[in-house]
Amino acid sequence: MTISAVGTTAPVRRSRIRWADLAPFIALALIILVGTLINTNFASQANLLNVITRSAFVAIIAIGATFVIASGGLDLSVGSMMAFVTGIMIMAMNGLAPAYGAWAIVMGAGVALVVGALCGLFNGLIITIGRIEPFIVTLGTMGIFRAFITFMTDGGSLPLDRSLREAYRPVYFGSFLGVPYPVLITFVVILLGAFVLYKTKYGRRVVSVGSNAEVARFSGVDVGTVRTLTYVIQGLCVAVAAICYVPRLGAATPTTGQLWELQVITAVVIGGTLLRGGKGRIWGTVAGALILEIIANVMVLSDMVSEYLVAAVQGAIIIIAMLAHRLTSSR
């Protein structure tokens, strides 16, 4: 009957999936190659480490976003949430510093994780219990979190207490065996994310909810809980990014994390995760975050294009990536 026809399409399809999965990594390799050719400084160890370290924040947040998007959701609030969490964390650390000294950093980091998780839970519960489009809910919370940080900083800057700076500084600037801490932390988040998404039942349920929520519901999957948890994971990732970010500038401002949501979603999508859900690619997301940061770096180094156009190039990349995806998957 139809067996033979089905069978012959299988090998073709399998090789196509592999090709599409590799696309972000091939793109990353190409961009590194171009960067090396344009400027010899690009390939220097110092520059590469710097670029990778700078991409850590977007990469960490984007790993959370991979869960949200793979489950069929979207979170526009991550940039504002990051600023809000940063602000709360600095206030907590400053408040605890007199009594606990350097331990205030650890406690402040704990506060950040709790606040991040709660922010995500808030998004998730409104989306699932309120049955409102994630786009609308997170558009709303994006405004709310941004207003909160502006209010908390009184429109200016909320600096970290001087007594804590020296002890906290290594979290961004320090390194272990030559690898900067933010890169190590990113690596841990990647491994955790990949483990949860690919190896656990929860990860399987995330993807099934994103693929077809009705099928998941009819199969006894608690769709609301699965979805809500993706936003909590997102919130935790935002908090981890905030913890790495604070020592870099030592302050929160109303523009902290501004427009990061665009970079995060771009990284996820060019990494091969489907925006409509049903497929999540953790390593692809990381490649996506690296691509964005390296392109900015190459542009700054090259002098051929003004660095004011970095965002335009990044914007073009997401469109090109989608077109490439369309071409490879419709063939």
Next chain:
Amino acid sequence: MSAQALARAPSCAQPLTLRAEGLGKTYGAITVLSDISLDIRAGEVHAIIGENGAGKSTLMKLLSGHVRPTTGRLFMEEEAVAFDDAVDAESAGVVLVHQEILLAPDLTVAQNLFLGRELTRGFMIDDKAMDRRTNAVLARVGSVARASDRVGDLALAQRQLVQIARAILEDRKIIILDEPTAVLANDEVTALLEIVRNLREQGVGILYISHRLNEVQALADRITVLRDGRMVGTWPASELSQRRMAELMVGRELSMLYPEKRPVVTGEPILSVTNLVVEDGATQGSFTLRAGEVLGIGGMIGSGRTELLEGLFGLRPSHADSVLVNGCDITHRSVRTLMAAGLVYLTEDRKGKGLLVDAPLAPNLTLQALDGVNPGIVLNRRREVAELEQAVANFDIRVRSLTLDAGKLSGGNQQKLLLAKVMMSDPSIVIIDEPTRGIDIGNKSQIYGFIDAMVRAGKACLIISSEMPELVGLSDRVLVMREGRFVAELTGTEINEENVAYAATTGRHAQAGGTA
């Protein structure tokens, strides 16, 4: 054989409208259709029958310009034609009405009918004129829908009629109907057949594809049988019995399609549902189910059968006086508690609610029983593959590769995969909504065998079926639903198509005071 059959065919005097000569299609090295020669004449119904995979869909697509033939030629009014695409074929007067509903649910009926060919007055869309013509054509197909209705609000049957209305909006010479009754209940089928007859009277040539041989017999003037991508032959409908049609399709003598009836079971019910009320009373009912029996629920599509069972599973808002499984009270229930109690529900909506069509077979198979297959939080891939191999063997799921996406399987194999999926948790009560919708006879027969085997093994099975022969052939007991209420219970020899139809349409038990 086909040449002889053609020569015997009557109505040679009618003008030919569309003729195919030696039509064939190959994809790469695979020949899906070869050497098909047939004609469709104005004012006749020409039925195409064949098992799934026999090449019916491909043939439809070749005739309607959706796919270009590799070999062979098409003639309209004896002039050679080649359709570039479906639009080209439509403008030549050949239109395919798809089996799946291809309408935009958020647009009105009129907007759907005129989609891409809106009537305008100057720059403005002329809604009034479109509504007027829409209502006229809806009346022609006997639809109760109105031009301003949102398509998403219409019942499935009405949407089907809207599709047909869309096809005959312009004067078509040839309409190809691909299983138009697959989603309809009996009275709706009767209405549709009448519409098709009317179109025939109006001189339209109709190519009619259906799995339902009784419809084909009632409607067709000529019948062409396909098997394995080849033409078995064309016969005048009067020369073929339904049994003969089925034998020509399968290419062998039919063994018994339905399993033998099992001995009557007595004893305490394994499931007893008292006054289950779904969606504010639109549907409600009480029933019991015993181990070792098949309880059939009959009635028309839209009579509330699916809604009642989805309500039982907590998939729709509902409440009940009591739900007892093996004597345990699970009145306050959810999908998960029911599954834990040993109940599973196999949906009628294979692609929409049953399978993740973009996901491979293994995740589909284990989704429902994920906790059983993987006791910890970590997935056990090796166990999943082993379970898949086991299921493929047990349920005879025919696939070349185990890494395929579920959506790539044929309908029959998807249904078997779905059955394997719900059976993963070894349930004691299996509820199957439309066990064999849209699948071929070979697979149907196998699924009947699986149901029989599980019931003989002591499980209880409840089936909802809109196919009368299936309902009658499988069930030990039948409850008939009408307008959201159970109106009759049929047992033993009372179970026949007439009694079910009588109860489904009148709401009364055929033999007042019958055993119950």
